[in-house]
Amino acid sequence: RKIAAFRALLGDARSAVAFSGAGISTGSGIPDFRSPGGLWTENRPIDFDAFVSSPDMRREAWRRKFTIDDATRGARPNAAHLAVARLVEQGRVAAVVTQNIDGLHAASGVPADRLIELHGNGTYATCLDCGLRHQLDDIRLAFEATGDPPACRGCNGMVKSATISFGQAMPVEAMERAYAAAEEADLFLVLGSSLVVYPAATLPVAAKRAGAQLVIANREPTDLDTYADLVLRGDLVELLRPYAGLA
Numbered sequence: 001r002k003i004a005a006f007r008a009l010l011g012d013a014r015s016a017v018a019f020s021g022a023g024i025s026t027g028s029g030i031p032d033f034r035s036p037g038g039l040w041t042e043n044r045p046i047d048f049d050a051f052v053s054s055p056d057m058r059r060e061a062w063r064r065k066f067t068i069d070d071a072t073r074g075a076r077p078n079a080a081h082l083a084v085a086r087l088v089e090q091g092r093v094a095a096v097v098t099q100n101i102d103g104l105h106a107a108s109g110v111p112a113d114r115l116i117e118l119h120g121n122g123t124y125a126t127c128l129d130c131g132l133r134h135q136l137d138d139i140r141l142a143f144e145a146t147g148d149p150p151a152c153r154g155c156n157g158m159v160k161s162a163t164i165s166f167g168q169a170m171p172v173e174a175m176e177r178a179y180a181a182a183e184e185a186d187l188f189l190v191l192g193s194s195l196v197v198y199p200a201a202t203l204p205v206a207a208k209r210a211g212a213q214l215v216i217a218n219r220e221p222t223d224l225d226t227y228a229d230l231v232l233r234g235d236l237v238e239l240l241r242p243y244a245g246l247a
C-alpha cells in the first residue's frame with residue numbers, strides 16, 4: 001500500500017525537505033489559489049509592475065489583503081502543520097520550505113533556522129524604497145483614514161506587504177537555502193502545491209536529481225506526478241494526522 005510506503009520513507013529519512021504550498025493550510029480555513037473557489041479563480045493576481053505603477057492597483061491590493069486577513073484571522077496550524085513540526089523535532093525533516101505566507105509553520109513550532117519562506121511573509125509590510133518594516137495595523141489605519149495607498153513613515157516611499165508578487169525578485173538568501181536543502185535531501189515531500197509557480201517548482205526536480213526520493217501529496221494531479229517515486233492523492237490532514245502526535 002502507498003501509505004505503508006510513505007511510512008517507510010519517513011521512517012528512513014534523516015535529511016528530508018517538506019515543501020509546502022497553499023494546500024497544507026486549507027485545513028486551517030485559508031483558501032488556496034487554484035482550486036475551485038480558490039483566491040485566483042475569482043481575482044487575477046496583481047503583479048509587481050501593476051502594483052508599483054498604479055495607485056488604483058495598490059488600493060485594490062490592500063483592499064484584498066485586508067479582506068483575506070479578516071476572513072482568516074485566528075487561523076491555527078492544523079494536524080498537517082503539526083506533523084511537519086514534529087518530524088523536524090525528530091530529526092527526520094531537516095528543512096521546511098514553504099510557498100505560503102501565512103506564518104502557520106512558524107506558529108506550529110518549526111524553528112526559524114529550519115524554515116524557509118520562499119514567498120515572504122504576509123504578517124507585516126515593508127517599504128520598497130528604504131526597507132523599513134511596518135505593522136499591518138498602522139498601515140490599515142492610514143489606508144482607511146485617507147483612502148490612499150499607504151506611504152512609508154520614514155521616507156514616504158511605497159509600502160507593500162512583505163510577500164513576493166509575480167514579477168518581483170525572489171529573496172536570494174531563501175532561494176539559496178532552499179536549493180542547498182534540496183540537494184542534501186534524502187526525501188523530498190511536496191505537500192499541497194500545484195507545482196506551477198517557478199522558480200519554487202524547480203526544487204523537487206533539483207532534489208530528485210541530487211538523489212532524493214520524491215513524494216507528491218496533493219489532492220489534484222500535478223505535472224511532476226510521473227516524475228515522482230510516490231504520489232498520494234488525498235487530504236493532507238488525513239495523511240499526516242498519524243504523525244502529528246495528537247491523541
Ligand code: OAD
Binds near residue numbers: 020022027100166196
Ligand atoms: P495552489 O492553489 O496552486 O495549489 C494548491 C494545491 O493544493 C492544489 O493542487 C490543491 O489540489 C491542493 N490542496 C488543497 N487543499 C488540499 C488538502 N487539504 N489536501 C491535499 N491537497 C490539497 O497553491 P500553491 O501551489 O501553493 O505565490 O501556489 C503557489 C504559489 O502561487 C503561491 O505561493 C502564491 C501563488 O502565486 C505567491 O503569492 C507569490
Ligand code: ZN
Binds near residue numbers: 128131132153154157
Ligand atoms: Zn521607506
